[in-house]
Amino acid sequence: xxxxxxxxxxxxxxxxxxxxxxxxxxxxxxxxxxxxxxxxxxxxxxxxxxxxxxxxxxxxxxxxxxxxxxxxxxxxxxxxxxxxxxxxxxxxxxxxxxxxxxxxxxxxxxxxxxxxxxxxxxxxxxxxxxxxxxxxxxxxxxxxxxxxxxxxxxxxxxxxxxxxxxxxxxxxxxxxxxxxxxxxxxxxxxxxxxxxxxxxxxxxxxxxxxxxxxxxxxxxxxxxxxxxxxxxxxxxxxxxxxxxxxxxxxxxxxxxxxxxxxxxxxxxxxxxxxxxxxxxxxxxxxxxxxxxxx
Amino acid sequence: xxxxxxxxxxxxxxxxxxxxxxxxxxxxxxxxxxxxxxxxxxxxxxxxxxxxxxxxxxxxxxxxxxxxxxxxxxxxxxxxxxxxxxxxxxxxxxxxxxxxxxxxxxxxxxxxxxxxxxxxxxxxxxxxxxxxxxxxxxxxxxxxxxxxxxxxxxxxxxxxxxxxxxxxxxxxxxxxxxxxxxxxxxxxxxxxxxxxxxxxxxxxxxxxxxxxxxxxxxxxxxxxxxxxxxxxxxxxxxxxxxxxxxxxxxxxxxxxxxxxxxxxxxxxxxxxxxxxxxxxxxxxxxxxxxxxxx
Numbered sequence: 001x002x003x004x005x006x007x008x009x010x011x012x013x014x015x016x017x018x019x020x021x022x023x024x025x026x027x028x029x030x031x032x033x034x035x036x037x038x039x040x041x042x043x044x045x046x047x048x049x050x051x052x053x054x055x056x057x058x059x060x061x062x063x064x065x066x067x068x069x070x071x072x073x074x075x076x077x078x079x080x081x082x083x084x085x086x087x088x089x090x091x092x093x094x095x096x097x098x099x100x101x102x103x104x105x106x107x108x109x110x111x112x113x114x115x116x117x118x119x120x121x122x123x124x125x126x127x128x129x130x131x132x133x134x135x136x137x138x139x140x141x142x143x144x145x146x147x148x149x150x151x152x153x154x155x156x157x158x159x160x161x162x163x164x165x166x167x168x169x170x171x172x173x174x175x176x177x178x179x180x181x182x183x184x185x186x187x188x189x190x191x192x193x194x195x196x197x198x199x200x201x202x203x204x205x206x207x208x209x210x211x212x213x214x215x216x217x218x219x220x221x222x223x224x225x226x227x228x229x230x231x232x233x234x235x236x237x238x239x240x241x242x243x244x245x246x247x248x249x250x251x252x253x254x255x256x257x258x259x260x261x262x263x264x265x266x267x268x269x270x271x272x273x274x275x276x277x278x279x280x281x282x283x284x285x286x287x288x289x290x291x292x293x294x
Numbered sequence: 295x296x297x298x299x300x301x302x303x304x305x306x307x308x309x310x311x312x313x314x315x316x317x318x319x320x321x322x323x324x325x326x327x328x329x330x331x332x333x334x335x336x337x338x339x340x341x342x343x344x345x346x347x348x349x350x351x352x353x354x355x356x357x358x359x360x361x362x363x364x365x366x367x368x369x370x371x372x373x374x375x376x377x378x379x380x381x382x383x384x385x386x387x388x389x390x391x392x393x394x395x396x397x398x399x400x401x402x403x404x405x406x407x408x409x410x411x412x413x414x415x416x417x418x419x420x421x422x423x424x425x426x427x428x429x430x431x432x433x434x435x436x437x438x439x440x441x442x443x444x445x446x447x448x449x450x451x452x453x454x455x456x457x458x459x460x461x462x463x464x465x466x467x468x469x470x471x472x473x474x475x476x477x478x479x480x481x482x483x484x485x486x487x488x489x490x491x492x493x494x495x496x497x498x499x500x501x502x503x504x505x506x507x508x509x510x511x512x513x514x515x516x517x518x519x520x521x522x523x524x525x526x527x528x529x530x531x532x533x534x535x536x537x538x539x540x541x542x543x544x545x546x547x548x549x550x551x552x553x554x555x556x557x558x559x560x561x562x563x564x565x566x567x568x569x570x571x572x573x574x575x576x577x578x579x580x581x582x583x584x585x586x587x588x
Contacts, residue, residue, distance in 0.1 A: 029444035030452045037444075084410065089383075089402035108383035109455055112406070116378065116413060117448045123417040124439025127432045134428035138421045141435060145418025150323035150331075154411045158324045161403055 001291075005284035009051065012064060016050045017042070019072045023125055036106040036114035040079045043097045048217070048289070049074040049188045055281045056192025056206065066131035070140065070191045073122040077148050078184060080118035083111050085157070119148075132195060140191050147183035156180025168246050174215065182214030205275050209282065212268035217289050219261040222247040226254060228294060265290045295585075299578035303345065306358060310344045311336070313366045317419055330400040330408035334373045337391045342511070342583070343368040343482045349575045350486025350500065360425035364434065364485045367416040371442050372478060374412035377405050379451070413442075426489060434485050441477035450474025462540050468509065476508035499569050503576065506562035511583050513555040516541040520548060522588060559584045 001009075020041045024034055050071030054064040086093040086101040087108060093101050103111035126141050146152060156179025163176060189210040193203045226249055248257035268286045272279040295303075314335045318328055344365030348358040380387040380395040381402060387395050397405035420435050440446060450473025457470060483504040487497045520543055542551035562580045566573040 027444045029449035030456070032456070033444055033449060033452045084406055087383075087406070089381075089406065110452065112378055112381070112383065113448050113452055113455075116410070117444045119410060119413050120439055120443040120448065122439075124436055124443065127436040127439065134432055137432055138428055142418055142421040145414055145416075145421065149414040149418065150321045150327055150411045154407050154414065155323035155327060158327045158404065158407055161407075162324070162326070 001288050002284040004280055005288060008055065008058070008281055009047075012051060012054050013047055015065075015068060016047055016054075016071050016075065019068050020075060023069070023072050023076075023121070027121065032106070032110060033113060033117060036102060036110050037118055039105060040083050040096075040102050040114070041076065041118075043099050045075075045079075045097055046292075047075060048285070049078055049184055052185065052188035052210075052282075052285065053192045055285060056189050057196050058281055059275075059277050059279055060193070060196035060198060061277075062196045067192055067195055069125050069129055070195065073125050073144070074184060074188050074191070076118040076122050077144070077153075077187075080115040081148075081153060081157070083115040083118075087111060090161075136194055139194050143187055143190055143194070147187040152179055152183030153181075156183070163246055168251075170248075170251050173246055173248065173251060177215060177218040178211065181218055182211055185214040185217070186210045202275060202277075205271050208271040209268050209286075212264040212271065213286050213289055216261055216264040216268065216286070219248045219257055219264065220289060220292065222249055223254065223257055223261065224292075224294065261290060295582050296578040298574055299582060302349065302352070302575055306345060306348050307341055309359075309362060310341055310348075310365050310369065313362050314369060317363070317366050317370075317415070321415065326400070326404060327407060327411060330396060330404050331412055333399060334377050334390075334396050334408070335370065335412075337393050339369075339373075339391055340586075341369060342579070343372055343478055346479065346482035346504075346576075346579065347486045349579060350483050351490050352575055353569075353571050353573055354487070354490035354492060355571075356490045361486055361489055363419050363423055364489065367419050367438070368478060368482050368485070370412040370416050371438070371447075371481075374409040375442075375447060375451070377409040377412075381405060384455075430488055433488050437481055437484055437488070441481040446473055446477030447475075450477070457540055462545075464542075464545050467540055467542065467545060471509060471512040472505065475512055476505055479508040479511070480504045496569060496571075499565050502565040503562050503580075506558040506565065507580050507583055510555055510558040510562065510580070513542045513551055513558065514583060514586065516543055517548065517551055517555065518586075518588065555584060 021038060024037050024041065027034065053067045053071040053074060057064050057067045082096060083102045085091050086096055087103055094104055095101065102114060106114065122144065123141060126137055126144065129137055129140075132140070148154065156176050159172075159176045160180055163172065168176075186207055189206045190203060193206055198206070225247070248260060252260060265286055269283055272283050272286075315332065318331050318335065321328065347361045347365040347368060351358050351361045376390060377396045379385050380390055381397055388398055389395065396408060400408065416438065417435060420431055420438065423431055423434075426434070442448065450470050453466075453470045454474055457466065462470075480501055483500045484497060487500055492500070519541070542554060546554060559580060563577055566577055566580075
């Protein structure tokens with residue numbers, strides 16, 4: 001990892017982790033439900049999405065602290081999607097980030113409620129943002145409802161389920177990932193841009209950057225599933241092959257997938273090059289996504 | 295049912311039903327997911343919650359049409375909670391409102407996503423309300439996140455699950471229902487009051503009314519489970535007894551539950567009597583909740 005990003009991560013991850021705990025702790029309600037929410041929020045993870053919110057603010061020379069709550073929000077949405085994804089009736093996973101999955105610890109019914117609770121809590125946090133005016137709050141709420149909903153993440157999850165039984169094309173696979181994972185990355189970047197009062201043209205360039213790092217992220221995940229070890233990944237390696245899942249390597253060959261990865265990396269950097277700001281941090285994040293080994 | 299309420303229901307239910315379809319149809323996304331959402335939204339039901347939004351507006355002499363989207367929102371939240379409640383890992387119900395439950399038709403994974411999709415969609419609808427200013431929108435979004443979340447409905451559902459294995463007291467049962475069902479009724483009334491620019495004192499009286507009709511509603515449900523038939527109820531009658539569930543009749547006897555029902559009815563009417571508006575519609579709704587036979 002490059003030095004500027006390393007420093008950015010080291011100074012911001014503890015702030016995000018503290019805020020995640022703070023946001024859940026301050027809610028009144030049954031302790032077992034809050035424990036289940038915190039269990040998955042505290043289970044590690046790369047925190048790419050919250051870091052993108054803060055890195056976007058930083059790109060526009062804004063104090064990252066005005067984006068902390070929004071950073072927590074997107075990590076909560078991502079976490080709820082993982083809790084539900086791991087359920088026996090969905091992907092039926094026992095291990096996530098090297099730990100037993102939420103329903104293995106708390107049972108299915110509590111896990112379903114904990115996911116729902118995160119999905120519901122985030123909109124209250126956004127309505128209550130300290131460093132945003134009412135118009136900004138409403139824009140961000142609307143953006144989250146769109147990117148995490150039927151038009152975004154949930155639609156992508158459904159397409160993913162439907163694709164399980166059949167061979168699909170690369171462009172169908174791209175549509176799944178643009179929705180399932182790409183839209184939340186778009187939210188991360190655009191919510192940061194809204195808080196920073198970016199212009200529509202700047203938002204459009206950043207949306208393009210988000211799209212390409214999103215696809216790069218997924219392709220890299222697919223490659224790591226083949227080349228990585230279970231220990232490094234914190235989840236079962238080779239699972240995609242065993243389950244005959246549609247992946248970039250399975251559709252394009254491993255070499256083809258690596259070419260595609262670098263093409264998206266190049267396109268992400270091209271989008272940044274058109275932005276008249278210091279984009280070194282965002283380009284280092286793109287680099288990390290492509291180079292990481294877990 | 296009394297005549298003013300009958301007329302109000304007959305003129306407003308079709309408007310609510312149309313708006314529910316309209317709100318889902320206009321979202322772009324996989325058709326199977328939208329079908330699953332619409333299946334449960336179109337499955338009938340008394341529509342008490344949306345009617346309360348509109349009846350509150352009507353009480354303050356406002357046009358009910360300014361509340362239609364909020365009415366749809368609360369019906370969507372209620373519907374998502376039923377879809378998830380019926381899942382095999384929750385209550386494991388096969389029949390709801392006389393029809394196969396959502397997961398029986400679409401499968402568990404789609405039902406989980408459809409519930410999530412409704413929970414996510416509603417906040418986008420609220421951010422986009424046509425007849426509310428930004429401050430009103432933010433107040434209503436914040437209220438929904440609270441009443442449908444850990445502090446409200448989801449917390450109540452969790453307490454309900456935890457109570458299944460043991461005998462609880464009447465006040466514990468009351469806490470479950472105040473959260474599990476009462477908070478959404480509170481949302482219905484208070485969101486209407488926010489749209490009508492009601493004073494804090496008026497909101498406080500209406501919150502009291504909401505609390506008592508909420509408890510009355512639940513007690514009446516428990517009584518109907520004993521006295522009603524499966525055909526009338528559209529769900530399996532006597533299920534509470536078979537499952538040894540904690541209910542008002544089981545804790546207070548049938549007569550004791552009926553006394554409690556009428557006490558809450560009286561307290562709901564007392565709250566209305568202190569409100570300096572024409573509350574005939576809200577009192578007829580309270581009357582309907584107590585007198586209904588399904």
